[in-house]
Amino acid sequence: MLRVLLLGVLGSAALGLPALPQPQPQGSQCIEQDCFALFRGPATFLAASQVCERLRGHLMTVRSSVAADVISLLLSGGGGGESPRLWIGLKLPPGCSDPGHLGPLRGFQWVTGDNQTSYSRWARLREAPAPLCGPLCVAVSEAGVPASGEPSWEEQQCATEADGFLCEFHFPAYCKPLAVRSGAPATASISVNYSTPFGARGADFQALPLGSSAEVAPFGMELACELRPGETDGRWGRARPGAWDCGVENGGCEHVCNRSAGESRCFCPADTAPEADGRSCTAAEECEKRCQHLCHRNPDVPRGYSCMCDVGYQLAADQHGCEDVDDCMQVPSPCPQLCVNTQGSFECRCHPGYELVNGECVESEDLCLGNNCEYQCQPLKKTDSPPYRCICAEGFAPVPHAQHQCQMFCNQTECPADCDPNYPDTCRCPDGYILDEGSVCTDIDECANGNCINALSCKNLPGTYECICGPGMVKTGDCDPIPVIVGGAGGGGDEGGSGEPPASPTPGVTSSPRPAGSVHSGVLIGISIASLCLVVALLALLCHLRKKQGAMQAELEYKCGVPSKEVVLQHVRTEQMPQKL
Numbered sequence: 001m002l003r004v005l006l007l008g009v010l011g012s013a014a015l016g017l018p019a020l021p022q023p024q025p026q027g028s029q030c031i032e033q034d035c036f037a038l039f040r041g042p043a044t045f046l047a048a049s050q051v052c053e054r055l056r057g058h059l060m061t062v063r064s065s066v067a068a069d070v071i072s073l074l075l076s077g078g079g080g081g082e083s084p085r086l087w088i089g090l091k092l093p094p095g096c097s098d099p100g101h102l103g104p105l106r107g108f109q110w111v112t113g114d115n116q117t118s119y120s121r122w123a124r125l126r127e128a129p130a131p132l133c134g135p136l137c138v139a140v141s142e143a144g145v146p147a148s149g150e151p152s153w154e155e156q157q158c159a160t161e162a163d164g165f166l167c168e169f170h171f172p173a174y175c176k177p178l179a180v181r182s183g184a185p186a187t188a189s190i191s192v193n194y195s196t197p198f199g200a201r202g203a204d205f206q207a208l209p210l211g212s213s214a215e216v217a218p219f220g221m222e223l224a225c226e227l228r229p230g231e232t233d234g235r236w237g238r239a240r241p242g243a244w245d246c247g248v249e250n251g252g253c254e255h256v257c258n259r260s261a262g263e264s265r266c267f268c269p270a271d272t273a274p275e276a277d278g279r280s281c282t283a284a285e286e287c288e289k290r291c292q293h294l295c296h297r298n299p300d301v302p303r304g305y306s307c308m309c310d311v312g313y314q315l316a317a318d319q320h321g322c323e324d325v326d327d328c329m330q331v332p333s334p335c336p337q338l339c340v341n342t343q344g345s346f347e348c349r350c351h352p353g354y355e356l357v358n359g360e361c362v363e364s365e366d367l368c369l370g371n372n373c374e375y376q377c378q379p380l381k382k383t384d385s386p387p388y389r390c391i392c393a394e395g396f397a398p399v400p401h402a403q404h405q406c407q408m409f410c411n412q413t414e415c416p417a418d419c420d421p422n423y424p425d426t427c428r429c430p431d432g433y434i435l436d437e438g439s440v441c442t443d444i445d446e447c448a449n450g451n452c453i454n455a456l457s458c459k460n461l462p463g464t465y466e467c468i469c470g471p472g473m474v475k476t477g478d479c480d481p482i483p484v485i486v487g488g489a490g491g492g493g494d495e496g497g498s499g500e501p502p503a504s505p506t507p508g509v510t511s512s513p514r515p516a517g518s519v520h521s522g523v524l525i526g527i528s529i530a531s532l533c534l535v536v537a538l539l540a541l542l543c544h545l546r547k548k549q550g551a552m553q554a555e556l557e558y559k560c561g562v563p564s565k566e567v568v569l570q571h572v573r574t575e576q577m578p579q580k581l
Contacts, residue, residue: 023051025167027074028200030207033171036060036067037198038074040084040164045137045156048087048165049111055198059089060166061110062140063117068150071166075142075151083142084163091158092134108138123152140166169198171209175225175234178214181247190248191217210234219245223252228280230290230320241278242266252279292322312344337361353387372404411462413443432463455479471528 025037039051052058062068075083089111097107104120123141137158140151156162178192195201197211208214212225214236221244223236236249243251243264251257253266268274268281275282287295291307298305309315309322316323327346328339335348336359350361352370368377373390380387390404395418397409408418408430417427417439429441436442447458452467455478459466469479 022055022199025198025200026164028196028198028202029070029073030174030196030205030209031066031070032207033174033209035169035171035196035198035200035207035209036070036074037167037169037200038086038164039167042161042163043087043165044161045087045091045158048162049089052165052167055167055169057167057169057198058111059087060168061089061112062119062121062153063110064119065150068119068121071140071151072142072149074166085139085141085154085156087137087139087162087165088153089168090138090153092132092136092155094134096131096133106132108136121150121152123154167198169209171197171211173227173232173234174207174209175212175236176207177205178216178223178236178249181250189218193217208234216244216248219248223249229318237277237279241276243279254280290320292320310344374405409463410441410443413462415441417441430463451478453478454481470525472525 023039023041026040027038029036037057039048043051049059060067060071062071071086090105090108091111092106092108103115105115105117106122109115110117132155135158136155138153139156139162140153142151177194180190180192191203193201193203193215194205194208195213195215196205196209208225210225210227214223214225215221216223221238223238223244225234226237227234235252237252238244243253243257243266245251246253246257246259246264251259251264251266255269256267258265258267266274266279272281274280287297287305291305293310293313294308296306296308307315307320307322312325312327313322314325315321324341324343326341327334328341333339334346337351337354338349340347340349348356348359350356353364354361355364355366355369367379367382367387371377371386371388371390373388375390375392375396377388378391380389390398390406392398392406392409395408395410395415396406399405399407408428410430410433414436415430415433417429417435419427419439424439427435427439429435432444432446433441434444443460443462445460446465447460451465452458454469454473455467456470457468459468467475467479469475472482473479474482
């Protein structure tokens with residue numbers, strides 16, 4: 001039936017005929033700005049979705065247990081019979097997917113285009129989920145509901161007809177139901193009937209969205225839920241100025257409503273005056289308070305005014321605030337090359353190598369224009385890229401991987417520290433230096449701190465150090481033994497023994513004993529030290545023999561220049577002469 005009604009509405013609109021009355025919801029609930037409505041009658045998923053969209057909403061999204069409770073309330077509102085199946089705004093796109101790896105929605109998406117949810121209530125939980133292939137749509141039903149009593153979700157073919165559907169609507173503001181003051185004249189006979197923009201009617205609402213109307217009997221008046229400029233909460237009003245009966249919503253008065261001689265009137269405080277609607281009050285400075293920038297008073301309307309904005313801004317939708325105008329979006333652009341929008345204005349900039357002169361970008365003679373050097377820029381040639389280089393102050397050097405930045409540098413054992421002129425006690429030293437007394441940076445002796453392990457010696461340098469390694473060692477920061485490459489079975493050497501290539505040992509695996517031909521690095525070091533000692537001993541012996549021979553010759557007397565040494569030498573010569581004869 002609903003499908004036929006929808007086709008009739010669309011056909012009438014296409015032919016220019018008057019549209020049929022919109023479908024009436026069988027129940028509705030509003031929670032502040034969000035409203036939900038139940039529509040009964042056979043409809044496919046597509047037809048249901050089109051009805052909700054025509055009413056400026058969409059099929060309901062059930063993202064929390066609160067929304068599930070709303071469905072339970074709507075279903076409990078009547079209808080009787082078996083539990084209906086109702087479309088909600090959840091659909092599986094075409095294609096196949098594994099529901100076990102796609103989160104609580106099993107790959108389904110809301111009609112709003114997302115899959116965000118903190119709630120799901122599938123009717124059948126699959127132990128070994130089989131792939132689902134779309135398109136599929138979801139309907140809710142109270143049949144087979146779990147113990148929680150919440151409606152369950154079932155996958156359905158989208159072309160099948162469900163028993164109805166649920167729509168969801170969102171509004172920028174809402175009004176509370178009209179307040180009827182007890183004790184007012186004819187209060188007992190006052191009745192209010194509400195109508196919402198999505199077709200719901202009745203007298204029992206917790207909230208009424210913007211655009212709702214209220215028919216108040218027996219006064220025969222109709223009020224509307226409106227949003228005044230500069231306000232966030234809706235209020236009841238009407239086009240006709242002045243107060244209505246003070247017993248209903250205080251007559252619409254912002255302050256005091258007084259009924260005298262059978263007529264209700266609104267009164268404002270002494271420092272304010274009524275506005276054009278005869279119910280609101282405006283202070284003398286209210287205009288300036290409400291307008292963000294400028295206020296223009298309208299002399300033709302009592303207490304009337306309009307807001308205006310400064311140059312570079314435009315009036316916001318609430319007619320009170322001011323929004324920045326993006327001048328750079330203008331066509332043509334207000335700048336010759338680059339445009340940067342700012343609050344209330346804009347800036348024109350040029351590409352590298354150009355400068356702004358009288359609103360035009362001209363090629364610059366300054367090669368350092370637009371540089372990002374931290375200290376100073378030194379121009380080079382126009383053909384260079386970039387046509388400049390960055391230099392640093394004394395005591396600083398460029399950072400190796402960021403030449404435009406500078407870092408402290410010192411190639412001496414001492415250099416002045418970099419101290420903050422505003423805080424003299426705050427000083428910095430380059431890496432490898434330590435702050436000494438005063439403001440002097442002293443080189444750190446890394447060799448005295450136990451660096452260069454296994455090295456023959458350690459050489460301290462300004463800001464760093466150097467390890468001097470011995471034979472059989474390799475420099476890797478410190479000194480480490482050279483890894484020994486084990487040769488083949490035929491022994492080492494260039495000739496290769498048996499002619500087979502040397503075997504490459506597998507890292508981290510020891511599966512056989514060390515070959516007989518391999519030599520431990522410690523043995524090599526021992527042999528090297530022994531050979532060195534042997535050479536030193538031979539040199540010492542040779543030196544001793546030469547000294548003994550020289551003692552018998554007169555040309556070596558300069559080595560015995562001390563008088564006591566000459567006497568001893570003469571005595572030795574006298575004792576040796578008879579033996580030679």
